[in-house]
Amino acid sequence: MALKAKNFRKISGAAYTRREYIGGAPQSKIVHLTMGDPNGDFKYEARLIALEDAQVRHNALEAARMAVNKFLEEKLGGKGYFLKISVYPHHVLREHKVMTGAGADRLSEGMRRAFGRPAGLAARVKKGQNIMILRTTENGLSFAKEALTRGASKMPIPTRIDLITL
Numbered sequence: 001m002a003l004k005a006k007n008f009r010k011i012s013g014a015a016y017t018r019r020e021y022i023g024g025a026p027q028s029k030i031v032h033l034t035m036g037d038p039n040g041d042f043k044y045e046a047r048l049i050a051l052e053d054a055q056v057r058h059n060a061l062e063a064a065r066m067a068v069n070k071f072l073e074e075k076l077g078g079k080g081y082f083l084k085i086s087v088y089p090h091h092v093l094r095e096h097k098v099m100t101g102a103g104a105d106r107l108s109e110g111m112r113r114a115f116g117r118p119a120g121l122a123a124r125v126k127k128g129q130n131i132m133i134l135r136t137t138e139n140g141l142s143f144a145k146e147a148l149t150r151g152a153s154k155m156p157i158p159t160r161i162d163l164i165t166l
Contacts, residue, residue, distance in 0.1 A: 005156050008093050009054050011124055017090045025092050025118045029062045035069050036082040042135035043166055046144040048151060050129050051158040055122035058089040061131075064151035068132065071150055075143040076136065086130040089121035131159065135166070 019025050048064075065085055072081045094116030099108040125131060132151060136144045145161055152159045 005057055005060065008057060008120070008122055009156050011053055011055055015091045015124060016094065017092065019092070022092055022118055026120060028089050028121055029058045030065065030085065030089065031062065032065070033085045033088070034083065035065075036072070037079045038082050040079060040082055040135070042082060042137055044136055044138060044141050044144070045164045045166055046134045046136070046141070046148055047130050047162045047164065048132040048134075048148045048155075049160050049162055050125045050127060050131055050155075051160055053127050054125055054157040055091060055093075056087065056089075056125050056131070056156060057093070058121040058123070060154050060156055061085060061087070061089065061123060064132070064154040067154055068134070068147045068151040071147040072134075072140075072143065075147075076140045080136060080140050081144065082135040084133045086133055087123040087125055089123040091122045091124055092118050093120040093122055095119035125157070131155070 016022070065083075068083060072083065096114045096116040132148065134144050134148060141163065145163065148161045152161070
């Protein structure tokens with residue numbers, strides 16, 4: 001059964017990041033952190049900004065990246081924009097699996113040794129922090145806003161889009 005994003009959204013306790021001590025920590029699902037043309041001469045910047053403190057799972061970041069990049073590739077081509085993911089999922093999420101069903105009480109240990117096994121990764125995002133930064137030309141500004149709106153729909157928290165002239 002898949003993990004519920006709601007279970008891991010709230011930030012509680014210290015970040016669990018020391019991979020050298022964690023056996024079986026999963027790899028990040030984020031394939032690329034930068035896309036498009038990094039050397040382009042862009043005059044405008046659009047930013048996807050978090051409105052709450054939260055943990056954003058790597059699945060959500062990758063889904064948002066794919067949605068934004070696909071839309072921009074269709075509309076502007078590979079040279080019409082530069083997209084950067086500003087956060088990285090360092091925090092290792094843990095899950096304590098609990099048995100259910102007939103006879104589970106005999107087999108399960110309840111809350112004994114309930115630390116949990118590594119189940120995924122998340123980026124800890126603060127209120128007002130940039131999640132994605134997108135640079136483009138004046139012609140691509142409306143497409144940039146639409147692309148970030150599509151990416152925002154994949155996020156587990158409310159976000160806003162700021163447009164800035166460079």
